[in-house]
Amino acid sequence: MMKDNKKIYRTAVYLRLSKGDSDVDGCTKSESNSITNQRMICENFLKKNPDLKFAGFYIDDGFTGTNFDRPEMKRMLDDVDAGLIDCIVVKDLSRFGRERIETGTYIARTFKEKGIRFIAINDHYDTLTADGSETHIVMPIKALTNDNFSRDISTKVRSSQEIKMEKGDFIGAFAMYGYRKSLENKNVLIPDEYAAGIVKEIFADRLKGLSASAIAQKLNDAGILSPAEYKKKQGQKYSTSFQGAGISRWSAQTVIRILKDEVYTGVMAQGKRVKVSYKVKKEIRRPKEEWVRVENTHQAIVDQRTFDSVQMLLQRDTIRVADRKEPYLYSGLIYCADCGMSMIRRSDTYGKGRKVVNYICSNYNRNRQCSRHTIRESELTESILETLRSWIEIVADADRLAQRLNDMTLDYDSALEHDREIAELRKELLKYDTLKSSLYQDLKDGLINETQFNRYREEYTNRGIKVRDSIAEQERIIRDIYDKGISCGMDLDMLREKLNIGQIDRVLLVTLVDRILIHKNGDIEVVLKMKDEIGKVKILAEVAGFEMTGEVVG
Known part of the structure; x- marks a missing residue:
């Protein structure tokens, strides 16, 4: 590069390093692109060119070159507009930017119009001495190469992240709260x-x-x-x-x-x-x-x-009352069985100040497009208590039924799949046992030598061991399924005591009850969250000849 001795250029040194300059796992920074290395190259260049007067460093560490939304880049361009800088020096074009179009616009048009000298040291490019072929052919090709590099790195990083995500690896910068x-x-x-x-x-x-x-x-x-x-x-x-x-x-x-x-x-x-x-x-x-x-x-x-x-x-839209910190017991749980709208709570006062709480259909209350479906809260609570007491007995029955099923060939849905897997594994085991047995005849007939006989026997033996281990694991899984039966995940004795003395709270309700439907004739339908499991217990009990003490509900 030639020196212009007639002018002293106030020179900004721009340094940039991004995650794209590391390996795809973001672990090891490339030494050639490190901030320290860039600084050293630029400082040595300025020492050899006395017409370049150092005006300051502008360092974007951890910012991509695919766009110009970088704090130090913006500060440098502001200083250019303010007339504080006449020249910009970078280690190479990729440090200034990897986006082809915008990078080319700055170098070929913006800097030229503002009278800014631009130098990319390792690319041997200086706008002061560059001819037309360098500016309009060589530099666009370099910019295109940098653009493609960014795209390739982005693709590799994304592919690496997708592989990690599919494995269940956490790839976030910060763990979520908790x-x-x-x-x-x-x-x-x-x-x-x-x-x-x-x-x-x-x-x-x-x-x-x-x-x-x-x-x-x-x-x-x-x-x-x-x-x-x-x-x-x-x-x-x-x-x-x-x-x-x-x-x-x-x-x-x-x-x-x-x-x-x-x-x-x-x-x-x-x-x-x-x-x-x-x-x-x-x-x-x-x-x-x-x-x-x-x-x-x-x-x-x-x-x-x-x-x-x-x-x-x-x-669910749980309607709250302004002066209450918590909703009422049945808020968001009770609905009209006919129109599907929620029931609203009304508290009425009768003679001697006796308060009675009723629920009526909100659709009726607003526009009379349904009937009242009135139900008293006391009657509702008693019905739900009875339902949950019966549910507890069914869960207890399920625990006892599981012991019966241990000795039977009945399966749950998932257990059936494991049973089929065992059948396939037994076929595979038979194949290896047969192959192993045939080796003796093959050795006797001279089809294989003793070395081959020992190698094949060891291989078939090892494969057989693996298959037997797989069969044992599948059988363990099936036993676990039977042993678990269905479980509410709660202390049954505690629940019995609470329900027997007529206690019912919101946590218990929202944990076990999906919704409560009130029919026109006053019938109460309690839809339990475990109704499918309860139905399965009933079917298994009938097949196993097991007498249940609880009545199947829900």
């Missing part, structure tokens, strides 16, 4: 004991009927740090688009995001958003069916039954 990354493997989540306790409390409060706003207020009043503030306290450089200025507090939106996230049940659901392209930062939300979802990847904080019950409550 978890932390394992020290042994950053792709594995383990519960954060303190935060996990808060998550459990949030789910428990929602089961009790507290709204998301009430839960957030409760946490703020108790001085519990919000997820963002908690991560900062742990020393993490955490930021989120949901967070506003100042100290972040619990909000209804934060609580709802936690309540809806199935990660707390041990499920890893990732790939929910995807970038428009490698050149554009904007992300779009993928349809749920396109998410990468893997079950049992980490320890659950919330059991599946609790999670499902909460989702049901979130979907």
Whole structure:
């Protein structure tokens, strides 16, 4: 490159390093592109060219070159507009930008119009001395090469991430509230004991009927740090688009995001958003069916039954009363059997101040398009108590029935599939045993030598051992299925005591009851969440000749 001794250029040195300059796992930075290496090359270049007066470093560390939305790049261009810079020096063109069109526009047009000298050291390009072929042919080709490199890197990184997601590896920068990354493997989540306790409390409060706003207020009043503030306290450089200025507090939106996230049940659901392209930062939300979802990847904080019950409550519009922190017992659970609309609660006062609570169809109450379907709360509670008492006896029957089924060939649906697998494995085992037996005759007939005989025998023996182990595992699974029967996941003795003395609470209701339907004639239909399992128990009991003490309901 030639030097222009007639002018001293106030020179900005621009350095950039991005994740794209590391390997596809984002682990090892390329030494040739490190900030230190770029700085050294540029400083040595300025020392050899006295016409270039150093005006400052502009360093974007951790920013992609596929666009120009970089803080230090913007600051440098602002200084160009302010007349503080006459020249820009970079290690090579890729450090300035990898996006072909915009990079070319800056070099061939913008800088030329503003009188800015541009130097890419390793590309041996200097706008002061470059001829037309370099500017209009060589540099566009280099820019195109850099553009293709960015696309290839983006494709490789995305492919690597998809493989990890399909394996159930966590690929996020920060673990969600309630978890932390394992020290042994950053792709594995383990519960954060303190935060996990808060998550459990949030789910428990929602089961009790507290709204998301009430839960957030409760946490703020108790001085519990919000997820963002908690991560900062742990020393993490955490930021989120949901967070506003100042100290972040619990909000209804934060609580709802936690309540809806199935990660707390041990499920890893990732790939929910995807970038428009490698050149554009904007992300779009993928349809749920396109998410990468893997079950049992980490320890659950919330059991599946609790999670499902909460989702049901979130979907239903539970009408709250202004002066009550919690909804009424049957809010969001009781519906008209004929029109499907919710029933509304009315409290009427009779002689001597006697209060009676009734439920009537909301469709009738609003526009008289249905009948009243009136039901007294006391009558409703007694009916539900009777239903749940019967349900407990059925669960107890199921435990006893499971012992009977251990000695029978009856299967549950999943057990049947395992049984079929065992049948196929037995066929495979027979094949290896037959092959092993034929080896003696083959050796005797001279078809194989003794070395081959020993090798084949060992191979067939090992394969047979593996198949036998697989059969034993399948049989264990079937035994587990029979042993479990159906289970409510609760203490049956505790439930019996509570129901026998006429106690029923909202947590019990939303855990066991899907909905309560009130018919026109006053009949009460309690739809239980385990009705399919209960029906299966009844069928198995009939086939097994097992007499059930509980009456099948729901």
